Amino acid sequence: MIIENYKICLQKYADFSGRASRSEFWSFALVNIIVLVLLILGTVVVVDSVLEENFIAGIGGFYILGMFLPSIAVGARRMHDIGRSGWLQFIYMVPLGPFVLIVFYSLPGEIQRNQYGRNPLNLEDDDEYDMLEHLIE
Numbered sequence: 001m002i003i004e005n006y007k008i009c010l011q012k013y014a015d016f017s018g019r020a021s022r023s024e025f026w027s028f029a030l031v032n033i034i035v036l037v038l039l040i041l042g043t044v045v046v047v048d049s050v051l052e053e054n055f056i057a058g059i060g061g062f063y064i065l066g067m068f069l070p071s072i073a074v075g076a077r078r079m080h081d082i083g084r085s086g087w088l089q090f091i092y093m094v095p096l097g098p099f100v101l102i103v104f105y106s107l108p109g110e111i112q113r114n115q116y117g118r119n120p121l122n123l124e125d126d127d128e129y130d131m132l133e134h135l136i137e
Contacts, residue, residue: 001023001027002027002030002031003027003031005023005024005027005028006027006028006031008024009024009027009028009070009073009074010070012070012073012074012077013069013070013073014069014070014073015073015077016072016073016076016077016086017077017080017116017117018077018080018116018117018120019077019078019080019081019109019114019116019117019118019119019120020074020077020078020080020081020120021081021109021120021121022078022081022105022106022108022109024074024077024078024120025074025075025077025078025105026105028070028071028074032067032071035063036060036063036064039059039060039063040060043060072089075089075101075105076089077116078104078105079104080114080116080117081109081110081116081119081120082104082107082108082109082110083110083114083115083116084104088104089101109121
């Protein structure tokens with residue numbers, strides 16, 4: 001499940017529309033943390049080896065750069081799931097902002113369709129809502 005959620009985030013790497021469930025967001029964050037820890041450990045182990053420290057650090061830097069846009073996108077979709085604008089994640093730049101974001105990222109998503117789209121968990125109520133909306137159009 002964690003790897004599937006990670007793949008979903010990578011497939012939607014620049015998709016700032018729609019919604020992301022808590023499991024999708026936190027799975028992506030967990031895999032990124034694990035990869036970064038492995039890269040740091042690789043740097044520590046390889047320092048005495050043939051390769052230079054800069055090589056592994058460079059790989060870590062490229063990974064961070066490569067995951068920057070998908071991280072912003074999944075963060076925006078996660079904010080959409082709780083009914084907030086994706087721009088709100090830039091609160092990260094103010095003091096105590098990261099703690100506020102952790103709370104927002106941990107909140108359950110809105111059960112029914114909101115202005116950002118349907119529920120990513122595909123609850124039955126949402127499907128009925130979609131059918132009624134389609135009949136009205």
